Amino acid sequence: MGREREVPNKSEKEAISYTVEQLVAVNPYNPDILPDLENYVNEQVSSQTYSLDANLCLLRLYQFEPERMSTQIVARILVKALMAMPAPDFSLCLFLIPERVQMEEQFKTLIVLSHYLETGRFRQFWDEAAKSRHIVEAVPGFEQAIQAYTIHLLSLTYQKVPRSVLAEAINIEGLSLDKFLEQQVANCGWILEKSHGRGQLIVLPSNEFNHPELKKNTADSIPLEHVARIFPILG
């Protein structure tokens, strides 16, 4: 017995020259990289970058050694995951966080926030977020990321969206909204329209989801690699 020490593990010296991303790719099951990954979460927060793989790797290490878990880091990961919507990252993280940890107040709040985003209830979301500034404002870019998600969801749904619906979704009103719209018109191809006596309408850029006729007919396209299979026959 006692063979366990022979369990393959990369030498530590080798690891130092790697970036955190590479560490995760090369040696994902190594408890020694836990501090690096924690630092990397903070780095993602300050530099407004994001790596799901690195964060899942860290949550996994916490799962293996719960006594090393830092709830502050977990909270940051979860806020970052909310910002990655519409991707399912928030759920992916929750799957790895023990239930008793999820019972903590700050996590309950985040779960409620996620629930509102998942079910398109933006008014409630912004109200709740305002009440929990200490959690979300610790992460720069939070507001913009959520706005990007709500706009994404609006443009899947609407060709033309009433101004009031947009205002609620991105939590911007009045003059600020005018300014925001101006920018979107200039940079993102939005068009403002008057609706029949009921305020402004915003025409969102067309995509295959709000203009189904744009959907590429994939039925007739064949990837090159499949055609390549018959090259020897054709030749």
Added chain:
Amino acid sequence: MAASYDYEDAPSRYDEETGPQGYDPNFVPDSVKSFVTHLYRHIREKNVYEIHQMYETSFQTLSDHLFKDTPWPSVDAVANYVDNDHVFCLLYREMWFRHLYARLSPTLKQRIDSWDNYCSLFQVVLHGVVNMQLPNQWLWDMVDEFVYQFQSFCQYRAKMKNKTEQEIALLRQFDQAWNVYGVLNFLQALVEKSSIIQILEQEKEGIEQFTATDGYDYSGGSNVLKVLGYFSMVGLLRVHCLLGDYHTGLKCLLPIDISQQGVYTSVIGSHIATIYHYGFANLMLRRYVDAIREFNKILLYIYKTKQYHQKSPQYEQILKKNEQMYALLAICLSLCPQVKLVDETVNAQLREKYGEKMARMQRYDDEAFSLYDELFSYACPKFITPSAPSFEEPLVNYNQDAYRLQLKLFLYEVKQQQLLSGVRTFLKVYSTISLGKLANYMEVDEPTLRTILMTYKHKTHAVDSEGKIISNADVDFYIDEDMIHVVDTKPVKRYGDYFLRQIVKFEGVINDMDRIKLE
């Protein structure tokens, strides 16, 4: 929680009472002597066909006749007959433990010994000193059993309440046995050392052959490391699913193109394990269409080929996974009713098994939730808590924790989608409908209807592994001002792929005919 399904293993595996009676580990019957000497000889001669016969058939027959409820003779007792060959003895012990796990109940000491044997065996393989050619079935069984025993150990360890002092002392002493890092690192090391990912890459460019020879090496080399590395990718997918890490699990499987046949389809157990976990992970990631497609394919395959596996030792396992996958398919189709993606045969089976339940699941009342709960609990993997217990008093059982968490999060998702089937019903019968009218029909106010419609869009549009938005919607719509326009999505039929396959097939036939010389 679903009380009707017991989350325990089948009783035969956990029956602590049946100890081996009158078992003499040193007694080697003649038939066993003959078995090991022949198996040893065939392995040395790299006679894969004979090895496979002995492994699949003789081992089972002997187990049924002589070792129904006792272990096989100890390795020390048979070592004489095989020149004390180190690697053969490791292989024999691997089978010895597998037989013990399947028919008896392993003691903690035996669990630890089995871990130790896997360590030695994988070390030997990783150091490249194994010069054998073993059947894929056997190599798959090794990886499969390794992961199974890990899972079984975690479940066993998590039941702390009834542990004796002696067991706790052993658990503390051998805290590295079945350690999750060790398990993952072995699988990962097999993947890396075998260079299997590069081999599969190079195969695409035509530089290397792997799939074409089913992983066997016909130029005198060994297939053991390569194929173990290959199956270890499936092993990693499974371990990650057991941990609830679906994203990473699917990532581990990426090098294998599951849209095609491959070495993973050469063994039915591996084929099923791959698709079962792939489908389950996609279900949890809300990529229902991907899950439905693959479940449909494999269920059809099992339906057509089941009869050939009747005598296989895996037959029961095949049937069980088959039933579980129907349950998962029922869940997927209830959340994402893309019935058009499902073959008629599979659909008929599904209706027979779950038709009535599926109808009730559409109602999203309390009963519907308990059905989701029931099906999920029946069909999900046996989730594990990988960390060691606290040995402080009071000792508590935590073997259900991981399962409860996954179930809770899944049901939470179902709850978020509960209003969608109502929307669907209306969208199906209208081509256009105003927001006001639909709100009226659904008995909600207009702002609420807008949130429901956006939920529908969000939940039916998944993000794929490359970050692209993929529509899973069976009925879709868009809103122009206050009017909802419904879009019927037609299933895309892929004629191109079909014709390509037929061209290749036809060419094969022509070639075969050319080769026939008429006298």
